Amino acid sequence: MSDRGSSTSSSQTEGDFDGELDEEMESEEGRTETERKGSPVPSLSSFSTSIRAVIRIKQKYQAMKKRRQEMALSLAGAGAVPGAPGRTSPKIFTFDKLPPGSFPALSSVPQRKKRKRKKRVLFPNGGGCRAVPKPQRSRATYCLYLLFAIVFVQIYNAIENLDDHVLRYDLEGLEKTLRREVFGQQGAVEGLLSLLKDYLSTYVHNKPLVVSLHGPSGVGKSHLGRLLAGHFRSVVGDTLVLQYYVLHHCPQEADALQCARNLSTLISEMVQRAEEEEKIPLFIFDEAEHMHEEILDALWQLVASKRSNEYLNAIYLFLSNLGHAHITKHMLHNSSSISMAMTASSHHSNLIKELTPILRNALEKLHPLWTEADILPLGLLEKGHVMDCFLDEMTREGFYPDRTNIERLAGEIQYYPSVGGHEYSQTGCKQVVAKVNLL
Incomplete structure (x- = not known):
């Protein structure tokens, strides 16, 4: 410039x-x-x-x-720029060449860098340059994120509530007690614990839990009922656990109608009390094979009818020897096909799968109450299980658990003929207490 x-x-x-x-x-x-x-005439002066x-x-x-x-x-x-050569006026009316060195070398003059021309973005339609559309975030996205957060919190709280509800009933402690005290019934114990865990994991139900345990005499039905009653009394209280013995509470058939009314009233009061305390009561009916028709009808109405929500939060446990003939026959006829390598748990699981439909068909003909129940069969006890019963009872009574003495006492029990290497007791552990008392 x-x-x-x-x-x-x-x-x-x-x-x-x-x-x-x-x-x-x-x-x-x-x-x-x-x-x-x-x-007019030029002169020297001009x-x-x-x-x-x-x-x-x-x-x-x-x-x-x-x-x-x-x-x-x-x-x-x-x-002029400092250091640049001085400018001179051009020659007038001359074509003289400029002396060398009058102008600086081209290499020493800083040249201006050429800018690279950006390529134009061509669009197929219109042939001109168009502005790239800016991505706009929809406001509905924030609502969706909020919905996800709410659902996550609800699910997390539900899981936490389920765990808290199960911990209240201490099912882990119950499992340890049953596995330690009940012999030879691993399949039935696992099935019962699974039903209790699924039912007690929440407080809202669409039906009460009805479980029916069936087996021959001496296999541990009443013992199992006493263990359940003692555990639930420790977690929910004595007022929310009922042990009903038919031969004790209603021995006369003539009083069956009045017994049914009294039982319905008692169950209603316990259910209402449990609803106020937000707990689930337990009703155990031992010797259910001696129940009169009127009592069965009253219980069926309580179990099957949906009178109100509080009647749906209850556990009914029936203990009986109904169908024991089917269980004994099935085990004696199929013991030879049982592999010796099969574990006790898998053996009892197969037993439950095979016997459950047979028992259900026989029990539904007796009364429609068992259509609402989950049936769990208890199998026959082997000689090894009877020896465990003697060992446990002798330890409780303070006797020294002598192995020779236990084998002698277990040999006095009557057994079925050995089938497939299995020796089943005819009376189970029913005579164990009497024999230990004679020592």
């Missing part, structure tokens, strides 16, 4: 000087013309006058040229 300004000012100055010079020359020529016209005009013009031209050079140098010095 400075070079361009200086060049422009110098050209303007040269133009002014040339104009002044032309005017001066025209004025001098005008004077000479007038002098010539005034004297000739000397023209020479003096030429000399005066030359002197004035030289002075103006000198002044023009000084002004050009002053303008070039004011707008």
